[in-house]
Amino acid sequence: MLTAGIKPVLKALHAKAPTPEAAQIFRRERGYLNTHAERMDYPSLRLDGVPHGSSAIESAAAHLVQRRIKRAGMRWSNTEGDAILARRARLRSRCSLTLPGSLHVPRPQSRTASAA
Numbered sequence: 001m002l003t004a005g006i007k008p009v010l011k012a013l014h015a016k017a018p019t020p021e022a023a024q025i026f027r028r029e030r031g032y033l034n035t036h037a038e039r040m041d042y043p044s045l046r047l048d049g050v051p052h053g054s055s056a057i058e059s060a061a062a063h064l065v066q067r068r069i070k071r072a073g074m075r076w077s078n079t080e081g082d083a084i085l086a087r088r089a090r091l092r093s094r095c096s097l098t099l100p101g102s103l104h105v106p107r108p109q110s111r112t113a114s115a116a
Contacts (some may be wrong), residue, residue, distance in 0.1 A: 014026075065081075
């Protein structure tokens, strides 16, 4: 699937199933793959340089939370922690941020060393 995409897999699942039980499984799997085919367009994702697994994202998120939120002696409520992570994401991405409650925070004009 990484190089040829999902079409060969779907083609293989259209083959005649050896048993009625297998036919039911093939049908279920074809439905799943057809529903999620766009997400599994791995060749296009690779060409675009987009990671196709969640490991890198999950690792970065865990590292960020550990580094920014769970320092020794820090105690945050969920709301406070979410606000800090949202602010950091906004500063790093240089994008506008709409907060809950219709508060809008404009994107920063310039990046400072303290935003790192």
